[in-house]
Every structure is written in structure tokens, then in C-alpha cells.
Amino acid sequence: MPVIPMTRDRILPLLTVLAALFIVWYVAAALMNSTLQRDMFANAGDKTYTTVELITSSLNMERPKLPAPHQIAAELYKLIVVTDPTSKRSLVYHAGITLEETLIGFVAGAVLGVLLAIFVVAVPWLERSLMPWIVASQTVPIIALAPMIVVILNQFDIGGLAPKAVIAAYLSFFPITVGMAKGLRAPEPLQLDLMRTYNATSGQVLRKLRAPASLPFLFASLKVGAAAALVGAVVAEVTKSEDGGLGARLLAGSYYGQTVQIWAALFTAAALSGALVALVDFVGRSVLKRRGFAA
Amino acid sequence: MNMGTRINVVEISDVSLTFPTDDGAVQALSGVSLDIAKGEFVSFIGPSGCGKTTLLRAIADLEAPTSGAIRVNGLSPTQARAARAYGYVFQAPALYPWRTVAGNIALPLEIMGIDRKERRKRVERGLELVNLKGFGAKFPWQLSGGMQQRASIARALSFDPELLLMDEPFGALDEIVRDMLNQQLLELWAKTSKTVLFVTHSIPEAVFLSTRIVVMSPRPGRIQQVIDCPFPRERALDLRETPEFLAVAHRVREGLRAGHSYDA
């Protein structure tokens, strides 16, 4: 079966869908905002507005129910390009905070996840007793733990971005553990038997067979972990918003009814997430290619 | 040859089939012509790449020839498929694991809209035909490989097509099971007088089962030789040790060699 050429057959459908989404968005925005806009006209005593005026006003409201794409784009432009990146109003500033927390949390979560996976594979009873709890721990809404972790760390005078990095690590370690454990177990019985005939120690089996075999699984789970770390950082910022970050902007926008600000922060977080995952994917693919895994 | 009483079920006229691949065009079939009469058991034998599976799939309308024509009961392959003129048995049983054996045999009947009572009757008949009576309520993964293949044969016969297309159906089984299934297939063929097209890698299997053997050679895929198998319809397994059997097998082997089957 011929490989789908990147440009035409992958980009074209994506662009078509995005274009359709764009159009639907505009229509939805006009529809959803028009009721509010009508009320605003009525309150201002304006009775002679045309449909065109109604639509254009609906698409340019200050506090719309659903901001139009160009409004979000304008806000993004204002807060990223125009505003000074060191000011507290700049999305670049807040994105930087979130990114820092995410990266530290992700690295910590990755290390923890890999170590835990190695432990769980090396000591089978550990998996039987520990894994069900790890799975259950993921059902605990992290947003509940976030304020508590903040309080606990405060007692040890650890503040700032540490609590958020901890939450980011907490959310990212689980998929990495699961994926890495699966990868470490990926070698077939035949390959393990071969190692037995060489009288290899389990450490050698780990280094020479299990670890290389686990690479594809590792990178697949690192992608999930990176995205999860970002979610953790954002959620943690919502509960402790004094230190800034994209989550704090989300909360601020929601408090003050600044809809466009909420969407701008959301899109920035989305872009950050996408970029992070793409980066991990890129690194993963280069490593895998050099180690002989088919692209 | 008495042309008056010979009815051709399959007529293949100068068929060529080229596959476009990343490394250039591959000619899977080149100028293949063959007529198959009702009630025959025709085996296709040859190395990989000789086009035997492609030919079977073309007859089944699963591939389209790039030139030439195929007629099944006078219809084009597409019309024949729509008219459910044949049953296909693949190399793997391909039974749906979420259906019982009986459910699997009934699958084509459901698709063709046959009512429940009639379906049940035919499923029972099918199970008996392949010696799987009593296993209807089991699931495919509870059966051995040989039993699964028998179930897939019963499924192919459940809607009573005149033509049976089989693509190396016993290839994945061990020799002992294979011998048993060969015998059962022959009995089934004798009982139901179907026309069978059978693709195989095994010379003894081809000689044992067939009325005619089509030896094919690769690059490009074409018919090397057609060899008659003059044995009666009723055959026992010990036929395979008789000199007449070995003579035919020898001719097949010579045909394969002539077609460069043994070149790497």
C-alpha cells in the first residue's frame, strides 16, 4: 500500500476541516451573541438596526458569549506581540511561567515514571500490590490535591512554582509508568529465552534487551505525559493563581467575565501543549530512527 | 472430447493483471487462458509470485484484470459475486470470534436474507457435512485449527454455491490433520458434485485431490502446463503410494522445474 504523501493527502483534509470549523464558528458566534446584542441595542434605545449591523456588532462585542475567531486572534496579537513580554499582562510572560512548571514537572514525572516501571517489572509482587492503587490514584481529581499539596509544601517553606511542578509531575508519571512497563515487557518469550541461554543476569537483560525494546513505548507515553504535565500545571495554577501562569489568566478571565481573555489563554495553552508534544515526537522519531526502528 | 455435454463454469480468456507498486509495475498474470467444466476439481500449483492466488481472487472479483475477460456461469465476476455464485475459503479460517460456530456458518445466510428456520436447517446440514456435528454452540477459539478450517468450509457451502474457491486452506495445518481433511474434502466433493478451484503448495495434495492440475510459473505469472489426473472420483489415501500416482506427481514436479520454480 503506498504511503500517503504528506502534503496533499494529509494537509488538504486537515485544512478543509479547519476551514469548515472556522465557518461554523462564525455562524455560531453570530447566533449566540445576537440575543445579548439585541438586548444591548434595546438598552441603548437603538431600535433601527439592520441585520447586518446586528451581525457585525455580535461579532465584535466586548463580552461575547462566544468570541469570533478574529477577536481571539486580535487579543492574542495584543497580548503576545504588542505587550511587553515582561509585563504581567503579557501572555508570553504567563506562558513562560506555565512552561517552566510544566518542564520541571515533566522531567520529574518522566524520571519517576521510568524508575517505577523498572521496579514494577523487576519485582512482580510490587505490581500486583501497587498498580491497582496507582490506577485508583488517577481517579482522584488532581484539582482536589493541588491546594493540599500547596499547604503541605508551604509548611516546609517551599513555595513558588514547586507545588505546581509537583502536580505536573503527578499527572505525567502515570501514563509514562504504564507505557514504559508495557515497553519493558514487550520482548517476546523467544528473545527472553535466548538471553537465558546466554546465562544473562536480569540487569543485563534489562540493559541489552528490555530497555532498547521499550523505546517506542517510552516515547509514545512521553508524548502523553508532556500533555498531562501541562494540564497539571494549568490546573494547579487555577488553585493558586497569585503566581501567575496561563491557568491564573483563565481564572482571572472567568472572574471578570472577560470571555475573550479566557479564549486567548486557552488557545495559548493549546499551542504550548501542541508544541511540547511535537518536540517530544521529533526527538523520539530521531532517536528511534538511529536505533533501527522503522520510522 | 464431447463438447456437447461439457458446461463451462469458469472461462478465463487471455487475462493479464499488473499491480502498480512503489518499485515499479509487477505483472502478476500474463495471458492466462483456461476453461473449467462443471464438476471438475482443478488445483493450481506453483511457487510464490506465480499468480495462482491472484487468479483465484480475480475470478472472485476481489481483484480486477488489467486486460482479458473472465466469465463465471456466463456472468462477469462482479455479477457472479452479486449473484453469490461461489464460496471462498481463505488460508486462515477468518471466523468471527464473537459468533459461535453455528453463528459463523449462518453469516452468509443472514446477509442473503434467508429466514431463521431455513438458516437453522442449513447450519445443521453444514455441520454434518464437515463432521462438526454438536460443535455449533462452541466459539471458534475453542476449536483446533483443523476444526476451524472445517467450519469455514461449512460456511462457504452454507448457501449452496456451485463453485468453491479455496486458497491454500490447509496450509497452516500439520500433515496428519491435512491428510484427514483432504479425504473429507474429497468425500464432500463426491457427495455434492461442486466445481472446486484449489490453490496449493503441495504436490501430493494437488495430485490426490484433483481431476486436473494447472502448473503455474512466475515472472510473469502464467500457466506452464495443464496435467490431467486420471484417477476415479472415489479415492483412498493409499492411492498416494501407487506408481500411477507417483508418475503424475513426477510430471507435476517436472512442470514446476521447467517453469523455474526451483530457482531462487
Next chain:
Amino acid sequence: MKGREAVPPLAFGLAVLLIWEAATRAFQIPAVILPAPSAIAMRLAASLPTLGADFVQTIRGVLAGYLIGNAAGLLVAILIDRSPFLRRGLLPLGNLVSALPIIGVAPIMVMWFGFDWPSKAAVVVVMTFFPMLVNASVGLASAGAIERDLMKTYGAGYRQTLFKLRLPNALPFVFNALKINTTLAMIGAIVAEFFGTPTVGMGFRISTEVGHLAIDMVWATIVVAAVSGSLFYALVAGLERRATFWHASYRAK
């Protein structure tokens, strides 16, 4: 999980609880930081009516959103199944959206649907839709070539092939998404309550009690949330076992 399999994790959990209890007493850890399990248990027992009401409120959003989100995801997967073009456009988008901090959608949903549980259901719909869409699409495409050829030889049409082959074959993938979505639904509903809710609900309880520094109550709520989340997951896993008993993963043991 069969009876015998439950012993190691239960034993482990019991051991952790005992160590926790001992540590809080031995080191005199203030309840504000880490309450003892016994304290949490007492608080839980004493607050059953409140926690019960919170549970009911939150679960409304969870269940409504779960049902709608999964149904919609499955339906759209079936709809776009006929168009490889649409699939190639939507699936990458779906993968991207699944990875987003959907938590950001919560304030927007509250703005659109109000303070009560419908806005929470809306958040859950958004969170569960895409994992189901992606998994169902992959599942629908996963039917083997031989199985599909078989349907062709029966002259089966698109709908027959869909219902008799591709949908049953896609069930393991669908259930994979259903299981993932149980946790997403619980988390989504609870987190959404942080952004606006009437004075009841597990998320509300947590955020308020944190403000009161009643950490034992926070933990009690967490216990309720974790237990209900695990039960929800176990329920779906049980359904999965019955619907996909035939799949290789159950027979491998």
C-alpha cells in the same frame, strides 16, 4: 478482579494505612497538613448526608455528560467512517484536542449553561467526545483484510458489513475509550464545579473546605470521589468483559 487477585493490593493498602496512622501520631503531624486515616474516617461517617448530597449533585453531571459524550463520539466516528478524506482531517484534530487542558473550557461552559449541573455535563461531553471518536475510528478501521474480503464474496453491502463485522470488531476499542472516559468524566465534573456551582457538589465541597482548612473533610470528599470513580471504572470493565469475552486479550491468560 477475582478474589485471590485482590489480596496483594488490599494488603498493600492496609499496610500503607497503618503506616500513615502511625506516622501522624508519632510525628504529631498537624491535621492541617495531613490528617490521620482515623480522623478522615470519623469525619466521613459524621458527614454522610452532606457527602451524599454532594455525590448526587456531581454524579448527575458525570452521567449525563458521559452518556452524551460517548454516544456522540461513536456516532460521529460511524458517520465519518465512509469518508477517508474527513477521517484524515478530523482525527489529527481530535488527537490534538484530547491532549488540551480542557479544564479551560469549564468557565466557558458555566457561562453558557449556568451554574447547575448541565454546565458540568457539558464539560464532561467535551472531555469524553474526542477519546471516543479517536478510539472508535481506529476500531472501525481495524477489521482484517481477509474478514473484509469475506464480506465482499457474500455480496454484502456497506451497512451489512458495518453491523456484522466492523462494529463488533471495534468493540474492544470502544470499551477502551469507555474506560478512559470514566476517569475523565469524574475529573471533569469535579473540576468544573470549581468554576461555579450551587452550594452542593464534590468539587464545591473540596474548594470550600480547603478554604476553611478542614483538610479532613477534603480528604473525606476525595475518598468518596476516588471510590465512586473506581466503582464506575469497575462497572464499565465488567460490561467490557461480558461484551468482548471473545477478544484475544481475555483468552491470553
